[in-house]
Each structure stands twice: as C-alpha cells, then as structure tokens.
Amino acid sequence: MATITKVSPLAPAAFPDLPAIDGVRFATVEAGVRYQGRTDVMLAVLDPGTSVAGVFTRSKTRAAPVLDCQAKIGGPSEGPAAILVNSGNANAFTGHYGQTSVAEVTQAVSKATGVPVERVFTSSTGVIGEPLPHDRIITQLEVLKSGFSRHAIEDAARAIMTTDTFPKGASAQVEIEGKTVSIAGIAKGSGMIAPDMATMLVYIFTDAQVDQSALQTMLSAQTDRTFNCITVDSDTSTSDTLLLCATGASGVDATGNSAFAEALERVMLDLAQQVVRDGEGATKFLEICVTGAASDADAKVHGLAIANSPLVKTAIAGEDPNWGRVVMAIGKSGAAADRDLLSIRFGDILVAEKGWVSPEYREEDAAAYMKGQDLVISVDLGLGDGSATVWTCDLTHGYIQINADYRS
Amino acid sequence: MATITKVSPLAPAAFPDLPAIDGVRFATVEAGVRYQGRTDVMLAVLDPGTSVAGVFTRSKTRAAPVLDCQAKIGGPSEGPAAILVNSGNANAFTGHYGQTSVAEVTQAVSKATGVPVERVFTSSTGVIGEPLPHDRIITQLEVLKSGFSRHAIEDAARAIMTTDTFPKGASAQVEIEGKTVSIAGIAKGSGMIAPDMATMLVYIFTDAQVDQSALQTMLSAQTDRTFNCITVDSDTSTSDTLLLCATGASGVDATGNSAFAEALERVMLDLAQQVVRDGEGATKFLEICVTGAASDADAKVHGLAIANSPLVKTAIAGEDPNWGRVVMAIGKSGAAADRDLLSIRFGDILVAEKGWVSPEYREEDAAAYMKGQDLVISVDLGLGDGSATVWTCDLTHGYIQINADYRS
Structure with a gap:
C-alpha cells in the first residue's frame, strides 16, 4: 500500500477549534486492524435520549455495517447510544462473515458500555473483500472505555482517516431562546489509494434536543444540498454513512427551528467541501452554479454532468x-437545455451566450482567472427558475x- | 495544439483492404481549414436512388451540421446524394453563423455536383466555438470534383481524422441469392488533444439495395449494440454522426435479409472497437460481458457503469x-443487483461469488492475467436473462x- 506523504494543497491551515458537545464522549485506540503506528478505532458514546438520524450510500452492494445501521435508524430511542468506527478494513463484500463481524462488535460494545445493542452503530472503512479482524477491535474495548473524553473529537477525526491527507472538522453555534446550541462534526473521505473506492464517513453531534423523525427529515433534505452535491470521480462508495446525533443536553428543543437548521447545513456543507478539498490528486477546488434551469432537479443534473466530466476536470x-x-x-446531461439560450461564466467573466462565444470575451482574461486555486463556473440555462450548486x-x-x- | 506522434499501441497492424462499393466515389483535398500539410476535406458522391440512414448525437448542444443532417434523413430519396466532411473545425456552438456555414457549403456542393441540396449531408469535426471558414472548403470544390475515385476510401478515412492516431476502416461481403453484396465503412474518433471533445464520425457504404425506412430501423437497432456500447471517457460529443448509404448498385435487394444485417453489424462493431482502440491514452482494450441481469437494458447500465468508472479504468x-x-x-449503477448473487470473472478466472471472494481465487493468477493487452471482465448478476457487452x-x-x- 502506498503512503501519502503530501497534504492536499487545498487543505485548511489547521484543524478547527471545535466546541465540546454535552452528552458525547470520544475515545480512540490503536487496534492494528490494518495500519500500524496510528489510531484506527474510535468509539463515541451518547447520553440517554439522544436522537440519531442517518443517511447512507444507495449502493446495491453496500457493506454489512451500513445494512446494520439502516436497520437500526428510527428504532427505539431510549437509553444511551454508541458509534464505533474502524479504519483499514471496510467489511464490504465479505458475505455472511461480514454480518457476523458486525454482530460480534456491536454485542461486545453493548456489553462493555451498557448501550443497548439496537443503539450501537458501526462503520468500517478501508480495504474491501477481506474479513474484518473484529477480535482486534473487541480486545481494545476495555482500553477505549478507560479513555473517554468530551474533548477528543479531533482524535476521533484522525482515527477514521484512511488515505485522507488531513482530518476534517466543522462546527457552528446558534442562539435559541437565549441559550447557545452547539453543532460539531467530523468527516473522512476521498483519499483512496488502491485497493479502495472512495469512502465517506461523517458524524455530526449537537446538544440540541430534536425529535428523531424531525431530525431525519432535516438531515435527508440537507444531505441533498450538501454531501449529495459533491463529487470527486463519480464513483459511489459501498460504505458512505452520515450519522447525526442530537443529545438534547442543552435543554433547548430545536425541532423545527430554522436558525438551527441553517447552522447544521453550514456544518454539513463545510465538511462536504473539505472532502472535495482532499479529493485524490486535487489541485483546484471548483464550484459550479447552475441557474435558469427548468427545475432544481434539472439544475443538479447539469451541475453534476459538468462536475463529473473528465474533459472538464x-x-x-x-x-x-x-x-x-x-x-x-x-448537452450530454439529459436535462433540458437550449443551445441558444444558455450563458456561461468563468468567475465574473462572461464567456458564452446566445449559442456562441460572447463578443466581449477575451481568452487571456479567462486564462488568467483559471490560474486561481478556487474557481467558479456559472451556467444559466435561460429556461426557468431551477438552480443548484455542486462542488x-x-x-x-x-x-x-x-x-x-x-x-x- | 499538441501533436500526437505515437500511434496507439492497440492499433491494427495496417489499414484493411476495403472493397470498392459500386455507386460511391470519393475525393479528398487539403483545404487548410485548420491543419496544414494534410488532407482535411472529403467528399463522397452517391448514385441516384441511394438510401441514406443516419444516427446522431443526442446532445442538446449539437452542432449545426448535425441538425441539418437530422432534418434531411428520411426525406426525398430521388437523385444522387453527397457527403462532405471537414476536419479541424467542428462548427459547433457557433450560433446562427454555424447554420449559415452549413447552408453555404451544402448549396455550393449541390451546384458543383448536381446533387439536390436536400440530399447533401455534411459533418464537421475539430475545434468548437470558432466560425467555420467555409470559403476555404467551397473554393476547393472544383479540385474535389476532378479527383473522384471509387478506390479512395482510405484517403477519405485519413482526411476526417483529427487527433486519431490511425485511420479506421472495416468491411464485409455477403452472398445473397448468388450475388456478392459488399459493405465498407470508415470512422474517426477518440483522439482528442485540446481543445475538443470526443467526436465520432462514421460513414458506411453498401451496394445492397435497401428501402430507406428499413435501413434506418436496422441502423438504429444495431447502433444500440455497437457504437452505443463503447465509451472512452463518458463524455458525449456534440457532433457524433453515423451515415449509412445503400447505393443498390449490386441489384440485390437486402431489405430484411438477416445475413446482410449480421454482416453490417460486424462492420459496425469492428469500427466501434477501433474507436476504443484509439481511445486517448489507451494501453488496454477491455470487453465487459454482463449476463444474468433483470433485463438487457439493466445489463447495459451495469456494463457502462463499470466501463465508465475512473476507479475501474x-x-x-x-x-x-x-x-x-x-x-x-x-452497486452504484442504479440497475438491479444482489450482492450475494453476483459473480465476477477476469478472463476465465472466477474472482468473486456469493457475496465474497471465491475460495479458489488466487490473486497471482488474476495479476498475471491483467498484464495482457486485451482483457475481458465478465459479470453474472444471477437475476434473469438480460445480457449486454460493452467495450x-x-x-x-x-x-x-x-x-x-x-x-x-
């Protein structure tokens, strides 16, 4: 396995200072699942009453931990909850053995922490098609139990990295009824040396109190505008998982609160964009803004067609x-377009309109713009009010x- | 513009020996549309009564010559016909000027050759967004007229190349009612140095006599199994054009003849595979055979998902x-699949089955197989009778x- 030594040129200067979220504690350990000399398992425990919502890969060959999480989301919400994540092995396409591994790990976590097994969620990321050496994880549970900290979220972000070149975190705080509610999240994704496909894992925590079904509805809608609007190479992982946990420890009910929803979406978008900034081999970050489409759905189809085109990239x-x-x-996207109505801008530079290059366009202006690291391509279809932005x-x-x- | 000096390692040893097709004559010329020191315009004239069928890019931003051809296919079939193709400039996204250029060229060809303008078809391939210098083409029509030859199909194949590394031709002959019917075709495509997208042009000629609507039906069905089953990089051209011309000069009516249909499909598949073999940067030719899918359509979706995956490629x-x-x-293709029913082979080597790696699989066998230049990946979904092959x-x-x- 090759080693990535260079951090992405698009990486943030440093890991952000994330607020501790009341009701969540983290522990990490070196279990030696595959990697040596680094942490590779993180365990988060969540106070009783925490609402857990989740979105997952739509892959028809999804991994055993994903199937287990999907079966549990929306289930009983009494008692504490736990999330265990290992890196180095995805436990994907591992047949019945994969399900056995998930059962062994979740039962052991339940026994060690007192969390009911139907509230223990796991994710695995790394090599696929190899049996998960789950005993290596289980034997470390006592070590994990002794190391819980409210402040170890950066350690958790590092433990779930595979070939990421930097750990990813984001947070927001919002005032509701005079009280501060905090949101903090971590993600991994898009470093994929052989033999893996892109695997994106995201965990977001808040001390807001939000009803589980409302949390799930909000998460699903916001995922469509954030994580489902990014692409590195059009290849979808068998393991993508996003879990959102609302502990309620702030005592603030944020169900239906728009300021909270907006803050959460900012955190999700920040994490999503960090995944793109760690895209394999990336040297430029590209935002594609599509407006004037026949519908929002059409706008997203156009945006992703541009974003996934090897020739554009x-x-x-x-x-x-x-x-x-x-x-x-x-033209190839399949969504509605009229060659003679669309206009294209690189940054503020109007490049094409009315079915041809713009009369005021000067190639040297656009060439100078393209030397930047963060670029924006805007397309207006001239057909309707549909819009979307992808990265x-x-x-x-x-x-x-x-x-x-x-x-x- | 960069120069390609190296021929694709997947190129055939030589241009094939194509039979002359009665009723078709070719001429080529150096018009200097963009390139210097090489031919860049070919003109084919077809005897009166020739049936012309065509399939075209589905792009919503298709080029002016494509729109003109589409409007003419299926129109009056009396009188002779003509096909003029230039390389170096695609006349795509050139606004109203693009349509003017097509009108100027087709009218000039009509005047020079006596072919009715509604039977003059043109294609353009090369740089997009720049006005076609159509006068350079029109001034060469007298030269073209003086140079017609039944045997110049290889010259025609060379004149339509852009950044192709070799000219592409294929043929078949079939006995019908004791007479020989010939099919010969040429193609260009998949060499695309900046600034173009892949542009695939294909022209196939036969001396069989086939009713236009039957010819069109056969062509459309066979395109779905040949040219629509190849991909280099998932990016669809604004100019893709395939014209099939049946001169009827053999006096053999091949309408509905299955031997003829099979021979035509072999020619189309041969040309399609040559386009892949000239794919940009290609060093391996990959056939993907999908069986056991819920439907043929599903099989093709799976096949193209594998073929277009940057991680597979x-x-x-x-x-x-x-x-x-x-x-x-x-898993990501969207078509029906069951992780635990699918099996995967590399060549004859069973790699995965029943949701996991096959017990007899040895990595070193597959690694040795992968060193070959022509590779086959077979996938059986275990669901139904649907099948497809893509390249x-x-x-x-x-x-x-x-x-x-x-x-x-």
Missing part, C-alpha cells in the same frame, strides 16, 4: 478556459498515480 | 485485479497528458 487541471467542454457536458475538484496525474500506479 | 491501467471496484460500480479502454497518464497538459 482535465481542462481545469490544465488551467484551460475550455468552455466548449462545459457546453458539451450540458468538485480537478482530474490530475495525481489521481492516476494514486489509483493506477500502485498495486493493492 | 485506473485499476486496469495499473494491471491491478481490483474486483472490489467492479463490485462498487455494479472500453483504460484511463492512464496519457489521457491526462492529452487533455490537461496542453492549452488549446
């Missing part, structure tokens, strides 16, 4: 204002190097 | 038997180099 890597490839991607990174030799040059 | 490039990425691609190439540093490292 390589043009970005080459700092080439190749707007013809944007036209191509719009991606460029496609570089670094991507090929990570995924082709090394053997699993 | 980079694994092939790295000679890595990374079957987990195949599982991932099946693609690997994703290498060569692709990035061609599309990112050079400016347009």
